[in-house]
Every structure is written in C-alpha cells, then in structure tokens.
C-alpha cells in the first residue's frame with residue numbers, strides 16, 4: 362500500500378495526488394495535522410509534506426523526487442512524453458518556485474481563512490511558520506496588498522493562458538509540468554472556484570480538465 366502524507370491544501374501534495382491518479386495507483390492519503398507531526402517525523406525523519414511511504418518502509422520526501430521515483434517504478438502512463446522530459450522538468454521547477462511563490466501570496470487570505478476554520482492552534486502555528494520565513498507582519502501585509510498580488514499572479518499566468526488557448530496541455534500531450542501547474546493553481550481554488558482566473562479562461566478550463574481527469578479515465 363502506498364501512503365501519501367499530506368496537507369490537503371498543499372500544492373505539492375495536489376501535484377502528487379494527481380500523478381498517483383493518472384498512473385492508476387491506489388493510495389491512502391493521510392492528512393497531517395499542521396501542529397502535531399509526530400507520525401510524519403517518525404516515518405520520514407522530517408516534518409514537511411508530501412511524503413510517500415511504501416510497505417517496505419521506504420519513505421520519499423520532496424514532490425519532484427517522489428514523481429521521478431513513481432515514473433521509474435510505474436512507467437506507464439508516462440509523465441514524460443518522448444523527447445520532452447527536460448522541458449517538463451524545467452517548467453515544473455519554475456512552477457514549484459517562482460510561480461508558486463506569487464500564487465501563494467495571492468492566496469494568503471484564503472489560506473488564513475482555511476486555518477481559522479480549523480482552530481486557533483492551527484492558525485497560530487501556520488502564522489508562526491510563515492512569519493519565521495517571511496518576517497513579522499507578513500500575513501497582514503499580504504492582506505493589504507491582496508489586489509496587487511492578484512495582478513502579479515495574473516501577469517505570470519497570462520502567457521500560459523495564451524498557450525493553453527491552442528492546446529489542452531502545456532506541451533501538447535499531458536505530462537509532468539501540467540501536474541505541477543495544476544498543483545500550484547489549486548491554491549487559488551481554495552474558495553470553490555479559481556478566484557483570480559475569471560479573465561484567464563484557458564487557465565480555468567485547464568485546471569478543470571486536470572481536476573476531472575481521474576474520473577474521466579475511469580469511464
């Protein structure tokens with residue numbers, strides 16, 4: 362049995378869930394409590410997600426390493442259409458870092474609301490971790506700058522929207538970069554819809570296409 366330790370709203374976890382579904386692999390998703398991570402630390406020796414574990418006790422950390430290991434163990438259907446591997450990896454690394462950072466900033470109010478609903482300990486711990494990384498007052502600053510953050514996100518998404526107007530997936534056939542983009546976009550879908558993508562119809566259609574994909578494969 363494959364187990365995925367996740368925060369449900371993590372973009373890196375969303376990427377791995379979709380890849381597991383794409384490859385038709387059964388897995389158990391274990392939702393890690395944001396505050397209490399003892400089991401995660403025991404199985405993986407660290408406290409970030411995603412982590413994938415196997416029955417033989419192996420634990421994989423980091424979404425790219427997990428994706429590459431899954432590709433090696435279960436090559437079909439492939440994440441890397443022939444000759445396109447390099448571009449898929451390069452694009453996905455950009456999505457996971459620069460693009461992800463910008464989308465995260467735009468999503469801060471929704472993420473804050475999500476942790477508030479889960480309780481005061483969750484939101485306090487989330488705030489602590491984020492402010493340790495970005496500095497005191499970061500959350501309030503992101504709320505104040507929300508509209509500018511959404512504009513910046515739209516700016517980075519616009520060329521992808523243009524490209525996705527010509528083909529269903531970024532490089533023609535579906536591949537690793539599509540799952541990475543889907544994962545990062547999932548931050549923006551924390552409300553019930555892709556809030557900032559109203560004027561990016563192809564991004565929205567792409568997100569819904571990948572979102573529906575596993576059920577489409579079953580029919």
Ligand SMILES: N[C@@H](CCC(=O)N[C@@H](CS)C(=O)NCC(=O)O)C(=O)O
Pocket residue numbers: 368371372373408409410411422423424425457490
């Ligand atoms: N490069 C890693 C990044 C993983 C990552 O940043 N995970 C976040 C969740 S989105 C995490 O666990 N952060 C720890 C925390 O928020 O305390 C990957 O691709 O898996």
